[in-house]
Amino acid sequence: MQRSRGFPGIGDVKLFLKYFHLTLKVTLQYKFDRSLIAAAVLIRELSGVIILILLLNRFVEIRGWDINEVLFLYSFLFLSYSLFVFFFTGIRDFEDLVYSGEFDRYLVRPVGILFQVVASRVDYTAALGHGVLGIILLRSTASQLQIEWTAGQIGFYLVMLMGGALIQASIFMLASSFCFWTVKVTNLRNMLFFNSRKIAAYPLSFYPGIIQKVLIFVMPFGFVNYFPAQFYLEKPEMDVYWKGMVFLNPLVAAVMFGIVFLVWKQGLRRYSSTGNALY
Template sequence: MSLSRWNKLWHDLLLYRYLIGIQVKAQFQYKINLLIDISTYLAVTGLEFVALLLFFGPFPDMLGWKMGEVALLCSVMNLSFGLAELVGAGIDNFSETIRRGEFDRVLLRPTGVFLQIIGSDFRLRRLGRISLGILGFAFSLSLLPNLHWTWSKLLLLPLGIVSTTVIFLSILLLGACICFWTVEAVEITNVLSYGGREMLSYPLTVYNGLLQRIFLFVVPLAFGSYVPVCYALGRPLPFGMSEWLAFCSPLPAVLFACVCGGFWSFGVRHYQSTGN
């Protein structure tokens, strides 16, 4: 990468930090309101976690998965989705940006289009779901006292969380691309984002082979969440995959992000302004 590209990247990072900093300061002006927002979001998402655990009242396991193991899987999904919600709110609201004609102004500014969109909205209330993921992770570990931790497992779980976050952000970006041609695209991406989070909070093996392959190789959410959790728990990987593939979760995440990024670039180039 040339020096000019490095300089541009550094400038974009500084600008992104500035945009986020302004929004964080604005939200901290109303500390009680922010605390209520975070607490409410934690309570609402916590009910989803409780509903999952209630399954284990009448049933001792879920196709061999114990409560602590499912809680660990659900916590990884909540951490990943919470981070994606926190960072990608601007992408998620892109349909409103198009509808109000604000994207036309974005194109006139002398900086990256994607940077402006992703830096346009940063909601600290999403810390509620991230807090749920952390609390759920601690709860799952209390139910797994015999889980043997190694350096590879300690490395793999954060790597899987970051990879799954990138995939969720890519799904949101794919939904933003659809907004170039139809402004009502929320339901389409919700199937993959909210639907994927809900489905993969449960073991992948409860679904049929087609769905398993879709979430492993097409929209690789399971590659970043289910596969690392299986490795950490000492469970066999799906379809007889080798254990070393668990460390490859960044690869499908980057490939999927590149595909979605390509659609985004295509949409930006062919955007013809609101109303045309």
């Protein structure tokens, strides 16, 4: 019983891949519809980028940042979110699982509960829409910034993306954990994640000290894009921070997920069914 509430073992990898295969088959049953949704996600996010470009084009640079450097930060956000939504859609949509009563079925299966939540859903359309835009931004800005991609730089970027995805998953999981007490957490989720993500799209130096501290120590989006980007940009403003923060993304991701997992386990002990499973 204890194992059913913890992390999946190595033997669950095949089952995990089976879940992904099944969700992909369901997605491909409606190819045209899913393609339109992916295109809509891409256009929605692209419209925000275009507005940003139109605003920033009025200035050569803002506080030492030009438009390509700001959009380079955006590439981290979009690509890491694409990975997050590909692997952790179940955490993103956990409120729906609890409210509908579907989560009750996970409790009686001899498989890790968190494993089931993570593996049960994949949002391919959102992953594709954000991923395509992230790649476009990365390619265009990296060439303008004259970043030379060595094996080490590519490896660093990929590690930072995975860490960024786990940080975002942890923030979502923190909000989702409150479903065990309140069921509906839409407003809390929007406040913790989406509002913080909007702020983190811009350099930390644009904000007063209190906002910077929130994005570093509370909702650590600074480690999703700002600090990893300094590995390539080497902005002088980094002198006010410890240089090692550029490399802390994986550690922050691991520590934050560990802390949030304890909150998750505590909430799971207090969970009682919503009674909607038969409806």
